[in-house]
Amino acid sequence: MEGLLRVSGSIDRLTLFIGRQVRWLILAAVLVSAVNAIIRKTFDTSSNAWLELQGALFGAVFMFAAAYVLQKNGHVRIDALSSHFSKRTRNWVDLFGHVFFLLPFCFLMVWLGVPYFWESLRDGENSSNAGGLVVWPVKFFILGGFALLLAQAISEIIKRWAVIKGVRDD
Amino acid sequence: MIELIAHNLAPIMFVSLVVFLLLGYPVAFSLAANGLIFFVVGVELAPYSQSITLDWPLLGLTIGRILDVMRNDTLLAIPFFTLMGIVLEKSGMAEDLLDTAGQLFGPIRGGLAYAVILVGALLAATTGVVAASVIAMGLISMPIMLRYGYDRSLASGVITASGTLAQIIPPSLVLIVLADQLGVSVGPMYAGAVLPGLMTVGLFCLYVFAVTIVRPAYAPALPIDARTLGSGFASLLAVLLASGVAGILGWWLLQDHIARGAGIWGAAIAAMSAYGVALADKHFKTGYLSHLAQQVVSVLIPPLALIFLVLGTIFLGIATATEGGAMGATGALLMAWFKGRLPYRVLSDALDGATRLACFVMFILIGSRVFSLTFYGVNGHIWVEELMTGIPGGTWGFLIAVNALVFVLGCFIDFFEIAFIVIPLLAPVAQKLGIDLVWFGIIIGMNMQTSFLTPPFGFALFYMRSVAPNGPWVDKPSGRTIAGVTTAQIYRGGIAFIILQLIMVAIVVIFPWLSIGEGEVKVDTDKIEINLPSLD
Numbered sequence: 006m007e008g009l010l011r012v013s014g015s016i017d018r019l020t021l022f023i024g025r026q027v028r029w030l031i032l033a034a035v036l037v038s039a040v041n042a043i044i045r046k047t048f049d050t051s052s053n054a055w056l057e058l059q060g061a062l063f064g065a066v067f068m069f070a071a072a073y074v075l076q077k078n079g080h081v082r083i084d085a086l087s088s089h090f091s092k093r094t095r096n097w098v099d100l101f102g103h104v105f106f107l108l109p110f111c112f113l114m115v116w117l118g119v120p121y122f123w124e125s126l127r128d129g130e131n132s133s134n135a136g137g138l139v140v141w142p143v144k145f146f147i148l149g150g151f152a153l154l155l156a157q158a159i160s161e162i163i164k165r166w167a168v169i170k171g172v173r174d175d
Numbered sequence: 176m177i178e179l180i181a182h183n184l185a186p187i188m189f190v191s192l193v194v195f196l197l198l199g200y201p202v203a204f205s206l207a208a209n210g211l212i213f214f215v216v217g218v219e220l221a222p223y224s225q226s227i228t229l230d231w232p233l234l235g236l237t238i239g240r241i242l243d244v245m246r247n248d249t250l251l252a253i254p255f256f257t258l259m260g261i262v263l264e265k266s267g268m269a270e271d272l273l274d275t276a277g278q279l280f281g282p283i284r285g286g287l288a289y290a291v292i293l294v295g296a297l298l299a300a301t302t303g304v305v306a307a308s309v310i311a312m313g314l315i316s317m318p319i320m321l322r323y324g325y326d327r328s329l330a331s332g333v334i335t336a337s338g339t340l341a342q343i344i345p346p347s348l349v350l351i352v353l354a355d356q357l358g359v360s361v362g363p364m365y366a367g368a369v370l371p372g373l374m375t376v377g378l379f380c381l382y383v384f385a386v387t388i389v390r391p392a393y394a395p396a397l398p399i400d401a402r403t404l405g406s407g408f409a410s411l412l413a414v415l416l417a418s419g420v421a422g423i424l425g426w427w428l429l430q431d432h433i434a435r436g437a438g439i440w441g442a443a444i445a446a447m448s449a450y451g452v453a454l455a456d457k458h459f460k461t462g463y464l465s466h467l468a469q470q471v472v473s474v475l476i477p478p479l480a481l482i483f484l485v486l487g488t489i490f491l492g493i494a495t496a497t498e499g500g501a502m503g504a505t506g507a508l509l510m511a512w513f514k515g516r517l518p519y520r521v522l523s524d525a526l527d528g529a530t531r532l533a534c535f536v537m538f539i540l541i542g543s544r545v546f547s548l549t550f551y552g553v554n555g556h557i558w559v560e561e562l563m564t565g566i567p568g569g570t571w572g573f574l575i576a577v578n579a580l581v582f583v584l585g586c587f588i589d590f591f592e593i594a595f596i597v598i599p600l601l602a603p604v605a606q607k608l609g610i611d612l613v614w615f616g617i618i619i620g621m622n623m624q625t626s627f628l629t630p631p632f633g634f635a636l637f638y639m640r641s642v643a644p645n646g647p648w649v650d651k652p653s654g655r656t657i658a659g660v661t662t663a664q665i666y667r668g669g670i671a672f673i674i675l676q677l678i679m680v681a682i683v684v685i686f687p688w689l690s691i692g693e694g695e696v697k698v699d700t701d702k703i704e705i706n707l708p709s710l711d
Contacts, residue, residue, distance in 0.1 A: 028526035031529050031530060038251070038501030042494055060246055061245075063533070067538070086199065095199065098199055099200065101200075102205070106195075106207070110204060113237070117237065121238050
């Protein structure tokens, strides 16, 4: 258990670090989008590369922040009923959900994501928009985001189990 | 038995989703997992039923759907408007507005309540985030209202309800999400929500007025010694009148020369001229304007400028909603920075807030896309369609049933979940019935506004509870000890406003021209459009 909790701690530190850094990409996306809008109107031209950049930045934010938001319990739940559950029951629900809902979903996405990303990188796949960006970075965000979420799911499972076993305080 | 299950997989899937969600596990992952589990079940049962069109290669499409979500330009506006809202909240714009509006309206009976409603509307027109409005107004106005003897339920009801105006007055987040899910553009949704939104504001004010007539003690005027801005209404009135004239003149001169938006330019001219007068008066120290007029004009300008920057450019067709959001967020950041109210901590926290909200919203969307892949594969959309078209009363029956459904769901779940799970199922049915989707979206948006106020899970009530004094507290300015606000009082306060909002929903349903204009046809069963929104 000690060793597992150390693993969990390392994962938490990694996702926390990444989650704290990606927020700045929102600022970048805001500025890129504002400049795009001004240029589009004043010079009557627009660049698909810059338009795609704002979307890609946002994509990176929410994909890479997903694990961090999970760690901070920020994914919304419908607690109409569960707020009446005991703490113990809620721990079990979380453990059950992490193992049977989250883990398979992340695993599937990573499994599909590897060839998805790799083929795009290998073929140098370009955006279907004229003058757009290459596609592989965005596909990497999907793969990377779900890989991180998978890791965080494992960390959460360890923590829930430790709480249920009484090894760790909630 | 297996065949029975195979034929009814869609309803079974829906019921199990409800069970999954009620367990209280995060919505995004429950949706995705439900989709995946039933995908496996569906593939296994496919030989037993004609209506199941699932096979293993289809599973590979899930990841492409996530790429589609990432390429969605409309939803990019969500972090932009959220960031804008949080920055404005932290930069103290709400405080300035509330202080000044409170002083301006304070001397009349119910004045503080009117001030809260109008500031709520102004904040709503700049941000679109309910939490920010309720928390700001709860922190600033609640203590003042309690100090001067407002009825506790009325005070908290006015604040929570005015906060929810952010839901319906553009640029609201919910209208962005609804536009995306209904497959219409955000611009018409925003334009259509303006009149119903303003009417809601009017209705709230009327209610407060009625209360001051029936129960004057519930909403007393500010006592003389609490009026700090002094008098000087005459000069304020003169400034407003002069700028109004300038605006109308501008509108009249412009309307023949530009294709659209003369009214918007006129309003901009009016605001600019008022600001110009105030600035000139301050600069040359002519003293024509009273302190009151100076103060009112100078605090009103920043939000008005932002409203023009965001909504004006969207309505004029200069900017898309996403661009408007980016411009608004940039404007809010610059404004806060110039005022020296944007230290690193505030910026970082605001970005973190926007990141978290955007992340959970986008993941619910991802989850619902995985869910819908399977749900459509088991012909779930046909099941829902049969269910909804089976409602007696045709279009009206459908609208009433949908509104009842959204209202009840709104008592228990968040509007994002309703928008992402329920709306995609209803949109094709609405389209088949020939209902204008913009009108439909605005009705739903108005209805979801109530979800913030309805017990047991009204988020505006929760925000209010988190900032309202719980037990007795010592009010510093008056030195008195004032009793706290009970949770029951907060809940009770919302009831009147829920009724008012439902009246507005009914008005929008009965008078579609309020949201989609006279010229357009609202219900036309012959008109069935071919371009289905991308729901599958």
